[in-house]
Amino acid sequence: MAVILGIESSCDETAAALVDDGRHILAQRIASQDDAHRPYGGVVPEIAARAHAERLAPLIEATLAEAGVALDEVDAVAATAGPGLIGGVMVGLVTAKALAMASGKPLVAVNHLEGHALSPRLADATLEFPYALLLVSGGHCQILRVDDVGRYRRIATTIDDALGEAFDKTAKILGLGYPGGPAVERLAAQGDPRAVPLPRPLHGSAEPHFSFAGLKSAVSRAKESGQYRDADIAASFQRAAMDCIADRLAVSFGIMGDVTALVVAGGVAANREVRTLLEGIAAERGLRFVAPPLTLCTDNAAMIAWAGLERFRKGQSDPLDFAARPRWPLDPEAEPVRGAGVKA
Secondary structure (H helix, E strand, O other): OOEEEEEEOOOOEEEEEEEEOOOOEEEEEEEEOHHHHHHHOOOOHHHHHHHHHHHHHHHHHHHHHHHOOOHHHOOEEEEEEEOOOHHHHHHHHHHHHHHHHHHOOOEEEEEHHHHHHHHHHHHOOOOOOOEEEEEEOOOOEEEEEEEEOOEEEEEEEEOOOOHHHHHHHHHHHOOOOOOHHHHHHHHHOOOOOOOOOOOOOOOOOOOOOEOOHHHHHHHHHHHHHOOOOHHHHHHHHHHHHHHHHHHHHHHHHHHHOOOOEEEEEOHHHHOHHHHHHHHHHHHHOOOEEEOOOHHHOOOOHHHHHHHHHHHHHOOOOEOOOOOOOOOOOOOOOOOOOOOOOOOO
């Protein structure tokens, strides 16, 4: 049974994990940097990279010890090679290269987005290709058709900001601290989602893409007006975001063709409103709804190990001079989106 060591360091979570092809997470250690970034209201790249460099080696050692597995007993070393904050990505990838070289094991350079895209298959052995994927995180908001490992068709993307970024910005506007997504969700539960008139950017557009910059600006204006309770702003923001997701998925389903399931992944997939919404959409379309457990939604090394294992089983590996990538689209053939910047 193959065992893969996975390393994740693309943003502000330092993580290592061991996963086997029986879909068992043998061990996983995650070191959060929330306390280091909280005073700044967001991730500071230099602080994140330094923390990765300090924590990663002891974390890997502890992960191997917890599983009772020696480095020379793993079959490959997988690491996030992008996209992400380049300093952190380089720390993880260089460490993986050193371990692969020292142990004589293959290196698998994993696209962080592919880790999210395949993570539901780690938790659910019955999930088959092709499936529709809503990938929602702090840096990405996309709808994709997942046909196989390494075969992704991007249907929609954001032309400006990701949904997770909009949650974090809303939290900052409302003084809720960092990380913002869970704080907004908690406050929204106390508010009236109809109390604040907020826009639904691109709602009704024939193109399937997202936009959240205008929604963030509207939240800021609502707060500055002094007319609304913070809980009502949070609830109204969350409802507007859900309406955008539902509308954009409706358009995307008309483009992507038949799929076996509707799948959600990424940090925002931990949001209960998102899950409830998608469950309803899947039921209406006669599809299965699949979401990874909460521990696999936010950045973690188990999903990187699993993506590496899926590639390893196909006989794929990467050279030791593989370069870290700050940007790395899952679908490099996707057409540029009208009005979008480099994020899309």
